[in-house]
Amino acid sequence: MTLPDDTGHFGRYGGTFVPEALRAALAELDEEFRVARQDPAFVAELADLQRNYAGRPTPLTVAKNFSKECGNATIYLKREDLYHTGAHKINNVLGQALLTKRMGKTRVIAETGAGQHGVATATAAALLGLECRVYMGELDTQRQALNVARMQLLGAEVCAVASGSRTLKDAMNQAMRDWVATVDNTHYLIGTVGGPHPFPYLVRELQRIISIEARQQFLDEHGGLPDWVVACVGGGSNAIGAFAEFIPEEQVGLLGIEAAGDGIETGRHAATIGGGRPGVLHGARTYILQDEDGQTIESHSVSAGLDYPGVGPEHAWLADTGRASYEPITDVEAMDAFRLLTRTEGIIPAIESSHAVAGARKLGLRLAQEEPTARPRILVCLSGRGDKDVATAFDWFGMAGKPDLTVGGLE
Amino acid sequence: MTTFTDPARLGISGKAINTCLEQGRAAFIGYLPVGYPDVSASLEAFKTLSECADLVEIGMPYSDPFLDGTVIQQATTRALMRGVRTRDAFRAAETVATCGKTPVVMTYWNLIEQYGPDSFARDLAAAGGAGVITPDLTPDEADEWIAATDAHGLDRIFLIAPSSTPERIAMTMAACRGWVYATSVMGVTGVRTTTSIAAPVIAGRAREIDPTLPVGIGLGIGNGDQAAEVASYADAAIVGSALVRCLPPEPVDIASGLAAMATLAAELADGVHRGRSQQLA
Incomplete structure (x- = not known):
């Protein structure tokens, strides 16, 4: 059906x-x-x-340097960050x-x-x-x-x-x-x-192009399908787009990464599936963050794009049926991944996408422990670029905004 | 304006409207949110409103009131800040019932879903409530709610709008018990300076499609003249924001607010009484 x-x-x-x-x-x-x-x-x-206007297809980049930080996994980035206006x-x-x-x-x-x-x-x-x-x-x-x-x-x-x-x-x-x-x-x-x-x-149908392209790029350039697809989930449009063509491919694992803010246990998070329960918000029944009466609770995340107390209903369905799994990534973990990908690959990811990057790394390290001989291939939807997030990074990393050195002035 | 005859269609709240029609006038339905300016002051406000209104609509504050204009948004936000709970609606229903008037609750659906539809229907019926208006629940998604209201003998009032197709008006009215709430304009709650030209049209369409159910008209009514005009063609005139606006944001100022609201409620009740005689004249 x-x-x-x-x-x-x-x-x-x-x-x-x-x-x-x-x-x-x-x-x-x-x-x-x-x-x-x-x-x-x-x-x-x-x-x-x-x-011809927005720039499809977007490339599939093998993140060779970053993969070294991810156990035995190889990380493939679907580059929605290169798309017009900077995201999917x-x-x-x-x-x-x-x-x-x-x-x-x-x-x-x-x-x-x-x-x-x-x-x-x-x-x-x-x-x-x-x-x-x-x-x-x-x-x-x-x-x-x-x-x-x-x-x-x-x-x-x-x-x-x-x-x-x-x-x-x-x-x-x-x-x-x-x-x-x-x-x-x-x-x-x-x-x-x-x-x-x-x-x-x-x-979903308009975002499906992400996985149509990624699937074909994998088949054409890398001989086969990925073992895992990882994407961040706020409302969940880039994740659904990245999952859609792989949902019928049972051997491909689907992992959605929710924003855990300060940590789900603190109550200051946006992990709707991980920390919410089913209800009705904004026209649909899905997982939402709510109090006992059903009043919506405010979400928290360093990433404004994931800072929403609901989630697309198909994700709720994928979570309940077990076809996809959903894991939390905290602000700290996401910002660490933001810096790591930037330094190793020269790609500044959006903070939203940094959650997926962090989740993929965590997955790679876990798989290396569980199956030391496996060489998993992980596709990450790099849903947006981080130019918009430079101010947040500036505050987060305590950067002073001063040059490292100055030369050439008059004495 | 005719009277209605089928008790199974009228339930409790439709019967109350029909009693007004038998007296040669439309019913006046007044809305206030429970918990504004706080719970105990709101119970006083419900008592005052019950002196003039035939049916009293008890609004449940909700964190995401996407169908409400500024006046009701601000009032319900304050009510939530002061700690109003879903169960306070039952206290309000009891208060109105004790005054001898007919209480109906108006709420966004998630609050009922989280309380449990059957438990909510049971507890509201036990408190003397007559029915529930569900602005974001249409019959399409209402199987569980229809079962719960049937089990506990509550009326269920769904909405129709100027954009509704004839098929949807028929389907919606068939699923209602009590009356049907016709929104007179495409928009959110709030007083408008003139009554909508779409209002008599939607009332007429509803009556033609299903003559067994009273039609209440809401959205935009703010004074006695507007109430009289609506009462000339509708079975009930519904007023919300104009009444809410009378109440003060701070509970300590409630006495003067109640006096202002009583004056407006009396004017609206008078308007509803005049409406029918205007039509006869």
Whole structure:
């Protein structure tokens, strides 16, 4: 059986927990996408944008130096960090922006945490001539001022959301409020595999290109399939994209890495599957961080892109069925991996992706103990680049911002 | 405006609306969140509102109120900061029932899911509650909830919207017991300066598709004249944000807030009474 079912369920997860007012728009989107993906003109236009505008296919890099730190494993990096706007996000955005045009809508709205999805949405809106407003938690606009400016340069209006915890979940609430009042001319361009049906399905299909390419690159260049696929999971769109083509390949292990913040035991984390329980948030049933009554608990992570108290419903399903496993990586472990990959490979990963890098290293070291003769091949989805994170790294590593030496001045 | 005859469709809350219709007027449904400005002050507010409203809607504060405008967001955020719990809704229901009025709870779905749908229905019914309005739960996802409300004799009020297809209006009304909540505009809760031109249209569509169930109209009603206008074509007029706005953010100031709310509630009740005679005239 292919999932989700016709009503958007992955087992007990997913579904459509939204006000009746939005039902018609979700049904229209579902129908439009099903028609569009069979339409050669749509498929060709999207493929052209991905290739000639945004830069697909992305390379598969063997991280030879970094692998030396990972037991007997070889680490392969799927380089979404080299993609236009600096992350995998624009795979989804280009597809949904084309659907927006097909539906005859003239305006897109989006939520954003770190700002990557907001920047990607503003980019597609600029390209395709759509009006664009991005909702961003007020705290996040302060943490990510550079991305606020990028969105504004691209012509988007950025709206800071000062309600609730003033972060990503509140930005999503405000985007929903906008959408229910503007649905006639506006598409809500959700950035992850979360929210009500059809978004978890739609965004998965638009991100599937990551594993389509990676699988073929493995077969063509490295003779066979990887033993493991590792990706970070906030809402989980890069992970679903990296997993999708490998889900039927039972011999390939799937490992999602959640942000453990200060450690799950401290309560200050964003490990929804590892430290939450099933409930309904933002239109779908999935694992969420919540108190006894079902009030959402704020998440914590050094990575703004993983700092969300829910997760895509397909991940909840993959976790319950055991097809994928999910492990936590703390802020400290992620930042160590951030520095290690930067120093060994000359690749500065996004802090989000650094969680996957750390998880892959941990896996490699564990496998070396468990099966000393094995030579496992681990594919890591390097979902984004770390340029946006330099300020965080600056604070984290206590860098003074001073040059190491100065030469050439007058005495 | 006709009266309704099938007790199985009307349940408890529909019967209360029908009693008003038999008196030649629509019902006035007033909303307040439990726990604002704090739990005990909110219970006083429910008593005051019960003097004028026919049905009292008890809102449960939620951390992610994505269907609410600023007034209710701010009130429910304060209520949560002051520690309101799901079980406080049962105290509020008991308070309203003791005043002789009909309590219905309005809540985002996850709070019921976490309490346990059957336990929630059981405890609300035991407290004298008549039914529950579920703005983010449509009948499509409601199998467990329908079983729980049937088991404990509670009404379930789902929503319809101007964007609903005829098929969805029929399906939704068939799944309701009590009445159906028609949102008059595409948007979130909050007072609007003029009543929506879409409101009589959605009320008329609902009545044509299923004449066995009363139709309540909500979103945007803020004063007696607007209530009168809605009451001229709907079976019930629902008012929330305008009442909430009367209450003070600090519990210590509750007395003046209650007085202001009582004045508005009386004006709204008067409007609802006038609505029908305007129609006759």
